[in-house]
Amino acid sequence: MQLLIQQLLNGIALGAVYGLFAVGFSLILAKMGILNVAHGTFATWGALSSYWLVSEQGLSFWAALVIGVAFAGALGVAADLVAFEPLRRRNAGTFAPIIASIGIWIVLLTLAEAFSGPTATSYPTESVPTEPIRVGGLLLLPAQVISVLALVATVTAIHLLLTRSRFGAAVRAVSVDPRSATIVGVNARRVLVTVAFLAAAIAGLAGILAALSDNNVSFGIGEALLLKGFAAVVVGGYGDIRGAALLGVAIGVLEVMSAQYISSGFRDAITFGVLLVVLVFRPQGIFGERQLVRA
Amino acid sequence: MITLQFAGVNALFALAVYASLWTGVLSLAPVFFGAVSAFTFGYFAGTLGMTPLLGLLLGAALGAALGAVTAGLLIRLDSHYLAMATIAMVLIGRVLILNLPEQTGGASGTLVPGDLGTWAWLIGTLLVAAYLMARLAGSRFGLAADAVREDPAVAETLAISPRRIQFVGMVISGVLGGAAGILQSSFLRYIGPDTFYTHLGFVTLAAVVLGGAFHWLGPIVGAVVFTILPELLREPMGEYDRVVTGVLLVVIIIYMPRGLVDVRRLRLVRSGWWRRDGPAPGGPDQGEPTAARAEVAP
């Protein structure tokens, strides 16, 4: 029983990182209509930049986290300005943005590989909180607590922002039709850039927390998250970030449980199995609306 | 010389991507098809001893079967999800290889006989593939594929079932991807979890986008450019050579969305249309033909 609860907690903590990543991925897909496969590299760069700040520049972990998140967000804005905005202006259809995002993926991945080198490292132990927290017989690592808190805070903030604020109304208007939104006085450019920043910044945060939890900083962080994030968005359903977050957590729990009780080799296979089953039998996701592409 | 051989293999992969893009499906699945056929080939060639031709046919058949299964399961997805699902296939392929060490050698990979790694086999296969694509271009399937890519809703009112066309496209994509996987492994003689991974997918897609997804010649031209270009850049750019691939991909898709081999532009030039000032005769506010609908693909 103790083990079960411990593993459940481990799963939730792992899944919190997936959920976090999925929230950003879903945000850009639902609100901007862009399947951004470069999203994983934003996470990678969030982790790499914060690592560099901590280990090379001697910043505190928390300062590095804030700057790393902002840096990832800035990359998202840059990607939007350089690639997606010209395509949007030309009304370029479905595939062009996906292909452009693959181009960005290649660039950021190659630079990440060159920057980090082939070997994985980790944050210097003395700079990050490592002292485990004991509750009853259970063991919680600081990274796990931070991940869960980060997910809860982010989902709450983004959800309130989208549903309760003037900005949220503007986002909805722009995601339905940027041109009409502009006519009624919404600054569509500013809305799109803000969404791009938020989505990428959340990816950066997920990357940093993944690196912290795994005790492993490498250029491959993004690819793993991309797959899990995609699975969470597909299974959770498009359109509501809460669904993506919840399914991210569920995938984390599923992974930890199947590694514990079935076999560690099956860990990924089960996630992909679930992904495939949902894609085939319920492509709109568990909580999803039917339609994906905005009119 | 070795570079040119890889250009040839990449051209085959690019033709495989083109085969489904032709029907309006953006798919990186050929990389996965190639991986499966190559590792299957490696496994059986080691134990059974296979003639080269048999190996190649086996790869193509396996690819076709995988293409059919993939299409059967995924073709009804929205195009965003379908594209992402095929990218997921490539990512999952690596996980499978790592987790099946008995069959694939796991992280250390496996050795493959190099019988097929010759110019003759490469050129032969490429010629056959190009010939088949050229034959299909003006056929009943070819015109239907063009129609589905340009405007699936209108194609449907011409009694064309888009899903059926896309299914066929995916099977052809499987045949070419499977064969390409066999050739790739024969040239390398060693295959591992990273052989058929994102990098191959990137190069392949970049080739199709640069060359153009509207004529079978496009992917071949694009593959040659994108295989040789990094080699030329290796000297000045070092490990950053791939950055150029990525930047080019973005630049092309923004400024040259129909690629180098652009049949439509050739036809416009030939009919002298682009020379005319203003709208076509009698046509009220037609605008430039490149304006709206023309650029829905790739």
Add this chain to the structure above:
Amino acid sequence: MSELAVDIVGLTKAFGGLTAVDDVTIQVPPRRIHGILGPNGAGKTTVLNMVSGFIQADSGRLDVLGQDVTGMRPFQIARRGVGRTYQNIRLFPGMTVLETVVAGAYGQRRSTIAGALLMSPAERRERREMRARAADLLDRVGCRAPHSALAETLSYGDQRRVEIARALATNPRVLLLDEPTAGMNDAESQEVGQLLVELRESGLTLILIEHNMRLVEDFCETVSVMNSGALLAEGAPTWCLEQDKVKEAYFGKRSDAARIATLRRARRGPGGS
């Protein structure tokens, strides 16, 4: 018993809160030229879109040539003999005039992938026949543009003709035309009218949305008039246009004969519905 070519019963479609088509019944016997009239936004194109399967009706029943096609996919309806054109011309970018029409013949062809790959004699023969047939159809609709030109570069009128030829290539028994003369001059419109009569003589049933009242009165045997999604009147075109509620729909309350005359003179109708 005379079977209806198109039997629309109680068709209803709402987009969000807006009922675009409200309980519309239109019945067209074979070999008839039937017009659908109404001001912009009346739901005419939505009706056509439902008949061709482009969009699914919320409720109602749709029979074509004696077969229930309610809820079928567009390609299935097309296979049962329904062809159509579009109000905002939708030709395939990059295709030549001849290719466009040959593409329309997809359902008429028997060639297989294997045949195409081997370039079998049957394949060669079929390709030759299809090109000849497409050329015939282009002649028939009066398209005089070079067959190797890109379809999208033709004049407005010729683009509409190519669309009709593409629809005819599917060998339809019911042809739906959405504003076939929009953007054409008088002489061209009359040519289209003649074409309609010829097609009817060859056994087709034609349903067209048209704003050119002279064309409607000259060539349509019956019309249905729609307004705000509902059917307003049906019958002979002259009779329908005399009805007060029809006049009201077009001009508001102040109806007078002079306005009808204006309407009849209004031949160019590039606007949408």
